[in-house]
Amino acid sequence: MIELHRNDRKKVFLPLSNESLVNNRYRKDTKLGEGTYGEVCKAVDILSNTFVALKKVKADQEEEGVPSTALREIAILRDISHPNIVKLLDVYNSEKHLYLIFEYCNTDLHKFLKNNPQDLSINFIRHASYQMLDALAFMHSHRILHRDIKPSNVLLSGDVVKLADFGLARSIGIPIKRYTVEVVTMWYRPPELIQKYNIYGSGIDIWGMGAVIAEMILHEPIFRGDSDIDQLHKIFDILGTPKPIDYPDLDYFTDKKVFDYFPKNNVEFRTKLKSIGEDGYSLLMKMFEYNPGKRISAREAMKDPFFIKN
Template structure:
């Protein structure tokens, strides 16, 4: 199993450079609230990602999601979390200078179509869980995990990015918005209007990503909140108070929901899943958030025996 002793990436970043120290090279994507460019530090020649913050109205100041991400990224120091290298403020522009990663997980899955090699799936899932375990230890929930927010390089290193919706959480739980997490990766408690939740929402999202890595297609593909909920019910069965005591009391729960029984075997839905993968996935997709496996517990699962970092050879041939 990989050594986790060096997980804490506590090296200091330099926040003194001005924007003219960086040169934009090309557009590479969109974030929660900004445009992302590939760039280079003209002094050090280090390739970076430059996230330009969008302002609808400069008088409104920096978007709260941007402030939240900056604050959280300056606090989190882990090799599987994207590093904030610099912050450049100039007139009406703000750039977050971040580590550059070649692509996101969705692109990796596309490059390896029709299926990721099982060793790569295991390696990337392990790293995602390490990042989540660290975040949750620091009382941070990401709240928007999806393949597009997981960045990967040719050496097989995964880093969690885009913390624009992330929040700190406390015990006992306090109220939060339930309108978070991209629809296909949103857990049932949020779809049902729950405002008291914690880190377990990230584990549901991670489970959906895990299934998608295994079979190279999303597990639950709803086109609306109720449609998403029914997609989940059709595979896992319509929940009840026995499997999920809080289910009848959730704001958007209904006794009129259609009744579905769970599929007999996830292997019929997640093509190519192994027995150990299925066992772990089932623990991540438990309805009751209190019984859902934690990131730390998931890392101890037998599936991860002899896990190792796997180079992504295909990315070496496709980098911009």
């Protein structure tokens, strides 16, 4: 039996089950992906005759045991329900593996962009962005941070968009404590995390959301750095080098020995984003606000003029 602690307050118990229960109920179809801790397969639930996504996680009890990311994902998803957040249907815990059964979605946004190189319609971008923001607004209202917003963690099922992969998610309390900065994939990581600023909140998800919206327009990551310093250079090149008035808590940003000075309002970048219009561009700039305290919230973003249809 695994005893799972969430926020050092709540315990979730996962009793051991026979691995044959999983094999008898779910018939594997195709592999959807593979990571450090296991694989994800499309499978058929024989009882309901429906497709599911089966995540098989290695459980090496002699070494590290079940990865904390899998346990964290279970703890978070068992407590929340939203139409734009992937559903965790069941969990099986055997001696060798941990099985997480999720609702099945056709593809993810990363694969969708790769398979659809043509420009996406403004309606698609608006519709997908609104659903992602709705999920974030729900999570943030329950004091949950996703901490890894990126296209491969956004699932598509017809017209419905769902946030997935909650392995880095966590609940936060008040007052906000210091948390690890080793979260969020680099190309979607806000400047405060790159600068190791370990007191943060929902703004880190909003920055990632902005990067995802920009990627839907550009069909490539907007900030593609290969190191922390290079990532900041890529951000400053497009958004401009922040001044102390923009971000007084992180003076390191203004160190001319480290960074060149880049002016605001990159004309080339603005031209590339012309398809979303002035309202869309304005919303992105609110998401890419350097000062996380001034960054737009998910709930405020949903009320932005960009989502008001003409």
